[in-house]
Amino acid sequence: NAGVMQNPRHLVRRRGQEARLRCSPMKGHSHVYWYRQLPEEGLKFMVYLQKENIIDESGMPKERFSAEFPKEGPSILRIQQVVRGDSAAYFCASSPMDWGRNTIYFGEGSWLTVV
Amino acid sequence: AQSVTQLDSHVSVSEGTPVLLRCNYSSSYSPSLFWYVQHPNKGLQLLLKYTSAATLVKGINGFEAEFKKSETSFHLTKPSAHMSDAAEYFCVVTLYNQGGKLIFGQGTELSVKP
Numbered sequence: 752n753a754g755v756m757q758n759p760r761h762l763v764r765r766r767g768q769e770a771r772l773r774c775s776p777m778k779g780h781s782h783v784y785w786y787r788q789l790p791e792e793g794l795k796f797m798v799y800l801q802k803e804n805i806i807d808e809s810g811m812p813k814e815r816f817s818a819e820f821p822k823e824g825p826s827i828l829r830i831q832q833v834v835r836g837d838s839a840a841y842f843c844a845s846s847p848m849d850w851g852r853n854t855i856y857f858g859e860g861s862w863l864t865v866v
Numbered sequence: 867a868q869s870v871t872q873l874d875s876h877v878s879v880s881e882g883t884p885v886l887l888r889c890n891y892s893s894s895y896s897p898s899l900f901w902y903v904q905h906p907n908k909g910l911q912l913l914l915k916y917t918s919a920a921t922l923v924k925g926i927n928g929f930e931a932e933f934k935k936s937e938t939s940f941h942l943t944k945p946s947a948h949m950s951d952a953a954e955y956f957c958v959v960t961l962y963n964q965g966g967k968l969i970f971g972q973g974t975e976l977s978v979k980p
Contacts, residue, residue, distance in 0.1 A: 755909075784967070793956055793970035794910075807967060842909065855968070857902075859909035 755780075755845050755858035756825075763864045770830040770837070772861045776845030782806075783826040784855065785818055788840040800826060833865045868893045870959045872971035880979045885929075885944040887974045889957030892938065899940045900958040900968070901931055910956070916940065927951070952978045 756775040764770050776783050782801055786794040787810075799807040800820035811818065815833075820826040830837055840862050846855040873888040891897060898917045902910040914925025921933040931942045940957060957971040 786968075786970075793972050794968070795970070796967050799967060854912055854915065856912075857910040860907075862907070 755843055755856050757841075757843050757858035757861050759861060760859065761862045761864070763866060764833050765866055766834055767832050770833050770863055770865075772828040772830075772841050772843075772863070774826040774828070774843030774845075774858060776826070776843075777856055780845035780847050780856075782846045782848065782855075783820050784844040784846075785826075785828050786842045786844065786857075788842060788860075790839070794842060797828075830863070833863070835865050838863055838865045868897060868959045868969050870957050870969055870971040872955075872957050872974050874974050875972065876975045876977070878977040878979065879947045881949055882946050885942070885947045885951065885976065887942040887955050887957075887976065889940045889942065889971060890938050891940060891957070891959045893959060897959045899931075899933060900960075901925065901929070901940075901942045902956045902958060904954045904956065904973075906953075913942070913955075947976075947978045949978050949980065952976055 755777055758773050784799050785797040787797055788794045796810040798811050798818045802820055803822050815831045817829045840860045842857050842860045844855045844857045869892045871890045879885055896918055900915045901913040903913050904910050913929050914923045914931055916923045916933045924930045929944045931940055933940050954973045954975050956973050958968045960968045
């Protein structure tokens with residue numbers, strides 16, 4: 752059973768370009784979460800999605816950031832017009848439906864560098 | 867609102883000596899608490915979790931943590947450090963009805979000297 756898969760693992764973008772980060776949850780998991788880890792900091796919650804629905808996006812920046820989890824295919828975190836401050840590690844996690852009795856599992860992260 | 871404070875940003879121990887990583891939490895309701903470990907440029911691995919069952923929780927790799935409601939603490943311990951334990955450790959809190967919305971501490975970097 753493959754774990755949470757994220758790609759690319761490392762991404763370099765110039766200021767103003769777009770970054771797309773992909774996350775495939777563990778098999779059988781229908782809930783996906785995105786977290787961001789800035790240098791020297793802990794992870795901060797960004798968004799929680801189920802298939803075709805955004806459940807909680809309270810941690811998403813108001814502009815340039817969006818996330819989706821389509822019926823088919825991976826979840827995508829999209830950052831438009833990237834700036835240097837977007838440089839961070841972005842982690843995806845997934846869980847089965849009844850999270851309260853289950854652990855959420857993290858992917859290995861995608862490191863975004865904006866130059 | 868929930869929050870978590872890791873009292874030490876960096877802890878250094880010698881191999882074979884005990885490890886203590888301190889964590890205090892704040893929560894209006896009964897929280898779920900976790901410890902995760904992150905090796906350099908790697909994802910997070912769950913060490914252990916507390917979800918209102920036994921207050922002494924045993925995890926992987928010889929780690930354990932004790933939930934102390936009176937002290938609002940959830941310190942992580944290990945009797946004997948191994949070189950492979952060197953990593954970043956995160957204390958995490960959430961409420962059962964918050965889905966996967968985890969609140970992370972700032973992290974404690976553990977160094978293990980030979």
